[in-house]
Amino acid sequence: xxxxxxxxxxxxxxxxxxxxxxxxxxxxxxxxxxxxxxxxxxxxxxxxxxxxxxxxxxxxxxxxxxxxxxxxxxxxxxxxxxxxxxxxxxxxxxxxxxxxxxxxxxxxxxxxxxxxxxxxxxxxxxxxxxxxxxxxxxxxxxxxxxxxxxxxxxxxxxxxxxxxxxxxxxxxxxxxxxxxxxx
Amino acid sequence: xxxxxxxxxxxxxxxxxxxxxxxxxxxxxxxxxxxxxxxxxxxxxxxxxxxxxxxxxxxxxxxxxxxxxxxxxxxxxxxxxxxxxxxxxxxxxxxxxxxxxxxxxxxxxxxxxxxxxxxxxxxxxxxxxxxxxxxxxxxxxxxxxxxxx
Amino acid sequence: xxxxxxxxxxxxxxxxxxxxxxxxxxxxxxxxxxxxxxxxxxxxxxxxxxxxxxxxxxxxxxxxxxxxxxxxxxxxxxxxxxxxxxxxxxxxxxxxxxxxxxxxxxxxxxxxxx
Amino acid sequence: xxxxxxxxxxxxxxxxxxxxxxxxxxxxxxxxxxxxxxxxxxxxxxxxxxxxxxxxxxxxxxxxxxxxxxxxxxxxxxxxxxxxxxxxxxxxxxxxxxxxxxxxxxxxxxxxxxxxxxxxxxxxxxxxxxxxxxxxxxxxxxxxxxxxxxxxxxxxxxxxxxxxxxxxxxxxxxxxxxxxxxxxxxxxxxxxxxxxxxxxxxxxxxxxxxxxxxxxxxxxxxxxxxxxxxxxxxxxxxxxxxxxxxxxxxxxxxxxxxxxxxxxxxxxxxxxxxxxxxxxxxxxxxxxxxxxxxxxxxxxxxxxxxxxxxxxxxxxxxxxxxxxxxxxxxxxxxxxxxxxxxxxxxxxxxxxxxxxxxxxxxxxxxxxxxxxxxxxxxxxxxxxxxxxxxxxxxxxxxxxxxxxxxxxxxxxxxxxxxxxxxxxxxxxxxxxxxxxxxxxxxxxxxxxxxxxxxxxxxxxxxxxxxxxxxxxxxxxxxxxxxxxxxxxxxxx
Numbered sequence: 061x062x063x064x065x066x067x068x069x070x071x072x073x074x075x076x077x078x079x080x081x082x083x084x085x086x087x088x089x090x091x092x093x094x095x096x097x098x099x100x101x102x103x104x105x106x107x108x109x110x111x112x113x114x115x116x117x118x119x120x121x122x123x124x125x126x127x128x129x130x131x132x133x134x135x136x137x138x139x140x141x142x143x144x145x146x147x148x149x150x151x152x153x154x155x156x157x158x159x160x161x162x163x164x165x166x167x168x169x170x171x172x173x174x175x176x177x178x179x180x181x182x183x184x185x186x187x188x189x190x191x192x193x194x195x196x197x198x199x200x201x202x203x204x205x206x207x208x209x210x211x212x213x214x215x216x217x218x219x220x221x222x223x224x225x226x227x228x229x230x231x232x233x234x235x236x237x238x239x240x241x242x243x
Numbered sequence: 244x245x246x247x248x249x250x251x252x253x254x255x256x257x258x259x260x261x262x263x264x265x266x267x268x269x270x271x272x273x274x275x276x277x278x279x280x281x282x283x284x285x286x287x288x289x290x291x292x293x294x295x296x297x298x299x300x301x302x303x304x305x306x307x308x309x310x311x312x313x314x315x316x317x318x319x320x321x322x323x324x325x326x327x328x329x330x331x332x333x334x335x336x337x338x339x340x341x342x343x344x345x346x347x348x349x350x351x352x353x354x355x356x357x358x359x360x361x362x363x364x365x366x367x368x369x370x371x372x373x374x375x376x377x378x379x380x381x382x383x384x385x386x387x388x389x390x391x392x
Numbered sequence: 393x394x395x396x397x398x399x400x401x402x403x404x405x406x407x408x409x410x411x412x413x414x415x416x417x418x419x420x421x422x423x424x425x426x427x428x429x430x431x432x433x434x435x436x437x438x439x440x441x442x443x444x445x446x447x448x449x450x451x452x453x454x455x456x457x458x459x460x461x462x463x464x465x466x467x468x469x470x471x472x473x474x475x476x477x478x479x480x481x482x483x484x485x486x487x488x489x490x491x492x493x494x495x496x497x498x499x500x501x502x503x504x505x506x
Numbered sequence: 507x508x509x510x511x512x513x514x515x516x517x518x519x520x521x522x523x524x525x526x527x528x529x530x531x532x533x534x535x536x537x538x539x540x541x542x543x544x545x546x547x548x549x550x551x552x553x554x555x556x557x558x559x560x561x562x563x564x565x566x567x568x569x570x571x572x573x574x575x576x577x578x579x580x581x582x583x584x585x586x587x588x589x590x591x592x593x594x595x596x597x598x599x600x601x602x603x604x605x606x607x608x609x610x611x612x613x614x615x616x617x618x619x620x621x622x623x624x625x626x627x628x629x630x631x632x633x634x635x636x637x638x639x640x641x642x643x644x645x646x647x648x649x650x651x652x653x654x655x656x657x658x659x660x661x662x663x664x665x666x667x668x669x670x671x672x673x674x675x676x677x678x679x680x681x682x683x684x685x686x687x688x689x690x691x692x693x694x695x696x697x698x699x700x701x702x703x704x705x706x707x708x709x710x711x712x713x714x715x716x717x718x719x720x721x722x723x724x725x726x727x728x729x730x731x732x733x734x735x736x737x738x739x740x741x742x743x744x745x746x747x748x749x750x751x752x753x754x755x756x757x758x759x760x761x762x763x764x765x766x767x768x769x770x771x772x773x774x775x776x777x778x779x780x781x782x783x784x785x786x787x788x789x790x791x792x793x794x795x796x797x798x799x800x801x802x803x804x805x806x807x808x809x810x811x812x813x814x815x816x817x818x819x820x821x822x823x824x825x826x827x828x829x830x831x832x833x834x835x836x837x838x839x840x841x842x843x844x845x846x847x848x849x850x851x852x853x854x855x856x857x858x859x860x861x862x863x864x865x866x867x868x869x870x871x872x873x874x875x876x877x878x879x880x881x882x883x884x885x886x887x888x889x890x891x892x893x894x895x896x897x898x899x900x901x902x903x904x905x906x907x908x909x910x911x912x913x914x915x916x917x918x919x920x921x922x923x924x925x926x927x928x929x930x931x932x933x934x935x936x937x938x939x940x941x942x943x944x945x946x947x948x949x950x951x952x953x954x955x956x957x958x959x960x961x962x963x964x965x966x967x968x969x970x971x972x973x974x975x976x977x978x979x980x981x982x983x984x985x986x987x988x989x990x991x992x993x994x995x996x997x998x
Contacts, residue, residue, distance in 0.1 A: 170703060171686045197446075228485055477641075
């Protein structure tokens with residue numbers, strides 16, 4: 061089977077998985093379903109010849125499932141039935157999104173077809189990477205050398221996110237008692 | 244069970260043996276980031292997962308006692324500052340921000356590719372420490388501030 | 393083309409989940425799905441028919457071998473980390489909201505007007 | 507080359523703050539203030555020296571489009587000055603204000619990261635890099651919005667984070683589509699290649715409009731703003747309302763739609779429509795508010811509407827008015843949020859009906875809030891008057907009398923709801939005993955500086971000063987081919 065068929069199979073599987081994850085009433089099943097979708101992304105990366113990403117996606121998937129389960133599972137959780145207002149909102153949203161989807165067909169026709177990217181910039185990396193950076197992994201050399209500034213930004217994003225999460229979790233505010241009184 | 248938080252003895256023993264292998268594998272991924280798939284991020288997450296493994300098996304109280312969390316907390320911004328310092332060194336040595344400052348070496352050697360290896364190690368340390376600190380804080384949160392009752 | 397559309401549908405499912413779902417955990421899950429879709433779309437744009445992964449191997453002759461576009465892979469590496477960051481922050485916020493309101497249901501968390 | 511230092515200084519400050527400060531925040535304040543002063547000097551130096559030129563800084567030893575470039579032209583230098591100027595006053599205000607919330611160094615680290623993100627967005631010439639730095643600024647903003655650690659602050663922050671994650675994903679999809687069509691990420695190269703493919707250009711433009719419209723809170727996408735901006739601590743509200751929505755929203759819209767896409771008429775029309783909706787609806791919503799900070803937040807949406815209207819008209823004068831209004835709005839909205847923060851700190855409430863006889867308790871705050879009110883309502887000697895006047899005249903001149911009348915009506919409504927603030931809030935009849943809370947000199951100084959600036963920036967409209975300060979910025983916006991040739995330089 062060609063790669064494309066496999067990919068259609070995997071992405072279709074992911075579509076079903078994500079709908080299941082959103083619609084399931086049970087929280088643990090939903091988290092597991094979205095975990096499976098993430099592993100599907102990892103598989104798709106592998107098929108699309110991106111092993112770096114497959115590894116990172118796989119690991120981050122494990123990591124985020126662990127923290128989501130750890131954070132949420134022991135809460136006394138009740139899922140609620142869908143209300144009336146919700147159904148109206150849902151209907152409007154679905155119609156709008158279907159319209160966007162149909163419009164997007166024109167866009168994807170105008171883009172280069174699957175399997176034939178333009179490669180004008182990328183060709184330079186493929187040809188010159190080994191001689192210029194002496195790194196065998198071209199993705200690594202782009203991430204850390206040609207576009208190292210992006211990675212500095214990425215490291216900062218992670219630092220900000222972690223600092224932010226710690227601030228949100230462990231902040232002992234002077235106003236805390238007052239806030240508690242209100243809730 | 245109250246005196247011994249965490250999982251059973253078997254799980255603890257297995258964890259005790261396997262965690263070093265996992266950490267070793269994480270370092271392997273980091274050090275071969277420029278030759279094989281992987282790199283600082285992947286390796287860092289592997290190391291963080293190894294610590295997480297210990298925490299799941301032994302319980303977070305034990306981990307808090309064993310590991311110096313505030314040191315790990317400080318290691319993260321130091322790694323960030325080191326990354327930035329590498330960039331500034333690039334300016335200082337005349338190449339421009341984030342220019343290569345380390346000898347390039349030969350292709351396919353482990354110690355090659357200049358900045359890439361150094362930055363991979365910095366990122367690996369940073370990611371491992373940062374992610375572990377986040378998980379650790381999420382774990383202790385419920386006990387200190389009464390997340391659920 | 394089919395793949396692009398399916399991937400775009402995945403994105404729209406994520407947006408649908410965020411707008412319609414009333415549960416904080418489900419909203420976090422939906423934002424994760426949106427992230428998967430955008431990453432996958434970038435990598436789909438990068439694939440070349442019959443291409444191999446962009447890593448040189450020792451002792452192998454690479455001339456004549458087609459490689460896929462490495463740049464989107466570098467971008468997605470960054471984007472995955474950003475996804476993880478936003479997930480961590482959303483989880484932290486959701487935990488604190490649960491601590492304050494004792495529920496994950498967004499319709500019951502409506503202290504703010506408008 | 508000064509360009510990378512706009513990112514290096516605040517980022518280094520953030521890492522240093524995280525490293526050296528212990529329990530107390532003294533070191534953090536010292537580092538942050540030094541860094542902000544250095545940034546302000548650097549930004550002013552950049553703005554004075556840049557004139558009509560463009561500086562391009564290429565990362566590492568590589569050449570664009572194979573690496574990331576930083577671009578400093580009059581527009582980005584102008585934004586950098588606004589960011590560091592308002593940032594410095596916000597920091598001054600925070601030093602005294604934030605201690606009643608907490609004394610942690612984390613606030614200052616996150617504040618410096620916010621500055622890093624905004625500086626990065628403004629300075630970059632690369633589409634994906636813009637996305638990355640936008641995320642830094644947003645993550646810092648999410649954490650800072652919930653800094654007060656009250657229930658509704660977490661709720662507002664969650665809402666903001668979710669809206670932000672939708673718009674970030676849309677930006678990423680837009681980048682993916684643009685990359686697929688042009689195989690480039692440098693904005694100047696994209697500006698050359700993308701108009702050859704109009705279908706993709708319009709779709710990508712639509713996605714970017716939705717995404718950055720969400721960030722700039724134009725009217726159909728505004729839902730997150732009143733919550734987030736009113737829940738944040740006052741200095742952060744002023745940073746978000748005064749600077750962040752302009753940097754991540756309006757600046758990026760200008761850069762993308764004028765310099766990269768070449769101002770397609772369809773999108774300009776949409777700017778005008780969304781802008782006028784924002785002006786009217788947000789004004790009416792603001793009139794119904796009794797919460798001081800929520801009222802200010804709605805007012806921000808309406809003022810963003812003025813800016814978008816000016817950008818949508820697209821003539822030279824209209825853009826001049828919009829650019830001038832970006833500066834003016836940053837100044838007076840920051841000032842008004844400081845006033846609101848001071849009142850909240852002293853009285854412990856944001857409800858206008860609970861306030862009264864503030865003239866006696868807080869004379870400086872009342873006086874400066876009068877300056878802010880008159881400026882935002884567009885009263886003659888203040889800066890807001892001139893920028894709104896220019897936009898309205900430009901609208902009439904370009905043959906859009908309806909939009910001009912909407913702008914006039916919006917201006918009048920602004921006056922109405924700010925009179926309500928003055929009438930009930932500051933000069934209300936309710937008598938309140940002064941509580942033991944003291945406002946620091948830094949807070950007072952920050953307010954006075956901004957109040958003086960609301961008058962002083964009116965001078966920018968004088969012809970001699972205008973040609974030196976505002977005209978180069980307008981020239982950059984209007985000149986797409988100039989941007990391309992200046993950035994690509996010899997690499998064409």
